[in-house]
Amino acid sequence: ANLGNTPLKAGGIAFADSSMWVLDSTGSLLQTVGTDALRVERSLVVAPPFAEASCLAWDGQLLWARDRAAGCVLRGLDPRDGRTVRSVALPAELGGAALPPAGCFPFDFGGGSLWVGVRDELFRLDAQNGALLSRTKLALPPQEGLLALAWTGGFIYAMTSGERIFKLRPADGALLLSFRTQDQKAEPRLTRSSGPDLWLADCT
Numbered sequence: 001a002n003l004g005n006t007p008l009k010a011g012g013i014a015f016a017d018s019s020m021w022v023l024d025s026t027g028s029l030l031q032t033v034g035t036d037a038l039r040v041e042r043s044l045v046v047a048p049p050f051a052e053a054s055c056l057a058w059d060g061q062l063l064w065a066r067d068r069a070a071g072c073v074l075r076g077l078d079p080r081d082g083r084t085v086r087s088v089a090l091p092a093e094l095g096g097a098a099l100p101p102a103g104c105f106p107f108d109f110g111g112g113s114l115w116v117g118v119r120d121e122l123f124r125l126d127a128q129n130g131a132l133l134s135r136t137k138l139a140l141p142p143q144e145g146l147l148a149l150a151w152t153g154g155f156i157y158a159m160t161s162g163e164r165i166f167k168l169r170p171a172d173g174a175l176l177l178s179f180r181t182q183d184q185k186a187e188p189r190l191t192r193s194s195g196p197d198l199w200l201a202d203c204t
Helices: 092-096
Strands: 010-016 019-024 029-033 040-045 056-058 063-066 073-077 084-089 107-110 113-118 121-126 132-137 146-152 155-160 164-169 174-180 188-192 198-202
Touching: 010 063, 019 056, 056 107, 107 146, 113 146
Parallel strands: 010 056, 146 188
Antiparallel strands: 010 019, 019 029, 029 040, 056 063, 063 073, 073 084, 107 113, 113 121, 121 132, 146 155, 155 164, 164 174, 188 198
């Protein structure tokens, strides 16, 4: 992607309050981007770096991404100074659902929980300690798996490998509606803004 005044290959995007944060594909640089002109406003070096091509999420206080050294751990970073404040280990059940060994798996925070998508399953975890609270098999079309998800307005919006975005009811994973994206996204990232908008980025 070319964001205004700098070329940047994004690994993940998240809205923190009124700012859009972009994690580069190497996992080592966070940047805030103005949503009007898509110009980089601030840069923050991540040390140690997050995993390459990790997704990014905001829980209201910290920015979260996948740890590089321990792939089944999410790290929460304070965007004011880049400090890692907390880490959450993902439960073993996610590994049994074929968690990718590297790169991105979709996750977001909402309703007091951490939500993780693996293939055609949605996991609800305790946001404080990563304990498994529920596991729901989604009625997705055949051969379609979850590539990106975002919590907004009390619902989960999930993009699948079939280039569709589904609105899901978190309580039971029911598919409420779906619509197709305008073009194919090879490595999509889906996030919500502080308003009603959903943002979709192609991270290739």
